[in-house]
Amino acid sequence: MAAGSMVGRTLSDRLILVAVIVLGIVMVAPIVWALGLSLKTNAELMVDTSSVLHAPYTLQNYWDLVIGSPVFRWFVNSMIVSLGMTIGVLVLSSLAGYGFARLEFPGRDIIFVLVLFGLAVPEQAVIIPRHQLFSELGLHNTYIGLILPGLSTSFGVFLMTQYFRAIPREVDEAAMLDNATRFQVFWRVLLPMTLPAQATLGIYTFLHAWNDYWWPLISGTNAQMYTVTVGIASTQINFAESAGLGFLMAQAIFAALPILIVYVFFQKYIVRAVSGGAT
Template sequence: MAHAQKIVGRRAGDRVILGAVIFLAFLWVVPVLWVLILSFKANSELMLSTGSAFRLPYTLKNYADILASSGVFRWFFNSVVVASLNTLATLILASLAGYGFARTEFPFKNVIFVLVLLGLAIPEQAVIIARHQMFTDWKMHNTYLALILPGLSNAFGVFLMTQYFRSIPMDIDEAAMLDNASRFKIFWRVLLPLTIPAQATLGIFTFLACWNDYLWPLISATKPEMFTLTVGIASTQTNFAQSEGLGFLMAQAVFAGLPVFIVYLFFQRYIIQAVAGAAIR
């Protein structure tokens, strides 16, 4: 009898937790749905009342106006190039650094690792002037390299990959060494495939941060043909965008956020695996 009561109590507790999660998820989705609905309404109607968002008619004119911009596809291409190359390079560097810190020994390893972690405490705004001056001296502004290179100093990525490599038993390395496997072969063929969940998580976070980055592209890319999507879309807004073009503004937000949403849909299972694996370890 007591055992049955415990089971009933656990089920009730699970239902309460599930209900709370559904409620919180609903609260998170409501603003997203609000933005999506507003993006399909004519600006003239929204000027009178945002309550018209729940009434017909709806229109695709706001999205058509975005696509009609002469530079939008160029800006989209720039964002794809910068975010993709930044993500790929970050994964390579963070994986190599994580393997080095977790599986090898070298002088001052702990000191260097602490110095890397200090990068997490330094905000981008604190070094933006020095970075701008450095790239000016190198005459690299308005290039893809200038938009990509600053993002490669990813202290979080190094920390994440180091911790994930450390969680893998050393017995795997020792078994591979008995088969005369080299360090690189152990890293590339044995350990790296085991870190795919962590790499997917890091890749999504890196892609998201790079895709949504506004400050550095705004400073470095001064030519319209080198604008990323965030800077390019912002350049099309007027001083009265929120009052006279609310629907257009919301359509811009949806258009800019859709690629990131698609990427997350494809890789969300790897994030769950990484979180679950970290919890088990």
């Protein structure tokens, strides 16, 4: 009986492994295909895109990207916006989460519910008043105008609030017995314990900001203020008028590098946060 259950478990484990491998191939295949396209000449791809399956390959598209493409300017814009939004969200969400989890003040629960209502409001529903407000303030085509809307994240406040609530209050009391101020308790004791949640929130915010297309398209109308997503989209009016399929894929691969780097370096924090570790 035990042997039969062991065989069944082994078979199910193998089936799960096969399914994971197949799904992994399906997800990676478009990236590999784009990389292959970026290593072929544009003239060759105009004749037959299946030529990506065989040599010769070239780095000419990447060289053209280095010497004559505005993609570096778009890259810097995206980096400034993404890092600014990530830092802002982490600071504001941590402070708000600590306040909702640890402080007593009138209307706290009502305000928290109102914050959670933000999860149900799609960005498109407020785009017109936001556009009018930023126009009146002269914030379009500025880094501040691209960053500010992303700082109001209900998800970040909710995540940090729940994480702070999961930390026993005895930790605060022990620190205060050592004459620590409330800010010192927050900064030196509790905040380091929320590192997994902050890493997860930071990665989520960075990826969202880097891949965002909707608001940068509306606010950044000047080509000098394009982010990577808007800039690359502007180069592909249609297939025939684009700068070349291989060159376009080289831009896409270059734009995706920060996403890969962030994931590789911070993956362990995502795993720790999902597993519920607080240290």
